[in-house]
Every structure is written in structure tokens, then in C-alpha cells.
Amino acid sequence: MSLLNILHHPDPRLRTKAAPVSIFDNALVTLADNMLETMYAAPGIGLAATQVNVHKRLIVVDVSEDNNAPHILVNPKLELFGDRVSGDEGCLSVPGFYERVERAEQINVQAQDVSGAPLEMSAEGLLAVCIQHECDHLDGKLFVDYLSSLKRNRISKKLRQLASERD
Ligand code: K2U
Numbered sequence: 001m002s003l004l005n006i007l008h009h010p011d012p013r014l015r016t017k018a019a020p021v022s023i024f025d026n027a028l029v030t031l032a033d034n035m036l037e038t039m040y041a042a043p044g045i046g047l048a049a050t051q052v053n054v055h056k057r058l059i060v061v062d063v064s065e066d067n068n069a070p071h072i073l074v075n076p077k078l079e080l081f082g083d084r085v086s087g088d089e090g091c092l093s094v095p096g097f098y099e100r101v102e103r104a105e106q107i108n109v110q111a112q113d114v115s116g117a118p119l120e121m122s123a124e125g126l127l128a129v130c131i132q133h134e135c136d137h138l139d140g141k142l143f144v145d146y147l148s149s150l151k152r153n154r155i156s157k158k159l160r161q162l163a164s165e166r167d
């Protein structure tokens with residue numbers, strides 16, 4: 001297993017729309033395992049393949065206390081239900097910033113598992129928020145896109161400054 005590099009906003013590769021997965025091979029299993037290892041090490045509770053510069057429709061999520069309940073969702077499709085709820089969100093690709101974002105309270109997920117078998121699940125609470133956040137990544141969308149342009153530009157400017165100081 002290996003740790004993968006996480007892209008940081010405003011890297012334009014984070015804006016790529018991921019392609020459906022059609023080949024369910026050992027390479028996909030290895031990618032999912034490496035994404036889970038990278039997510040746990042960050043630490044985070046979700047990670048999309050887009051964030052590690054792999055533009056396939058694959059996300060991993062684990063909101064459990066003991067990091068022992070991973071969900072690997074391939075080609076996820078969401079149905080949104082219930083009220084809109086807002087909560088503070090962060091992102092491993094937008095380090096150091098947390099802002100309020102509205103999400104659907106409940107979701108139904110239709111996806112495939114890492115072997116290609118169909119899977120269906122429903123979620124609410126933090127799991128629902130996390131899955132919606134990760135599925136946004138697969139469409140090149142970041143939580144900063146829900147903010148005012150003033151807030152978004154402030155975050156982008158600060159991350160550009162940090163990146164230039166690093167390089
Ligand atoms: O996509 C990512 O960068 C992973 C996010 C997922 C997430 C964002 C907002 C709300 C829920 C999940 C990271 O896990 S952000 C870090 C984090 C860690 C613990 C709890 C919440 C957020």
C-alpha cells in the first residue's frame with residue numbers, strides 16, 4: 001500500500017470531470033486501498049479519486065470512530081431526500097479552511113463495489129454529507145463553489161500564496 005499525493009486548490013486538475021469506471025481489475029482494488037490509506041493518514045473521513053489525480057468515478061468514505069467501516073463506492077449515483085441541512089465543511093484539497101455548506105439530509109446511493117457488483121445504500125447525518133462532498137469532487141466541484149465569490153477568492157488567494165512560498 002502507498003500514500004498518494006493530494007492535489008490542492010486551485011490546482012486545475014481538481015476541476016476535471018471523472019470518467020465512469022468500466023474495468024474492475026486488481027489495479028482498481030489497489031487504487032481503492034491506497035486511497036483509504038491516504039485518507040486515514042491525512043486524517044480525513046472521505047477521499048475522491050479526483051483528489052489524487054486519478055479521474056475515475058471512485059470514492060472512499062469512513063465516518064466510523066475507529067476507522068473500521070470503509071465504504072468503497074464506484075460509479076456512485078445519488079438521490080437526495082429530506083430537508084437541506086447546513087454544517088461546517090473542510091476539504092483535504094482546501095487545507096485550513098472550514099465554511100458552512102448546505103447538503104441534503106438523507107441520500108440513497110446506487111453504485112458498484114470494487115469488484116463491479118451493484119450496491120445500494122441509504123445514508124443520513126455525517127455519512128450523507130461526506131458522500132455528497134466526495135461525489136462533488138468527481139464532477140470537479142469543491143465546497144468553496146458554494147461560498148460567496150468574496151470568500152472563495154480570499155481562500156484561493158491565500159492558498160496560492162502558500163503554494164508560492166513552498167515552491
Ligand atoms: O474530500 C475531502 O477532502 C475529505 C473531507 C470529507 C468531508 C468534508 C466535509 C464534511 C465531511 C467530510 C475531509 O475528510 S475534511 C476533514 C474532516 C475530518 C474529519 C471530519 C470532518 C472533516
Ligand code: ZN
Binds near residue numbers: 090091092093133137
Ligand atoms: Zn474534499
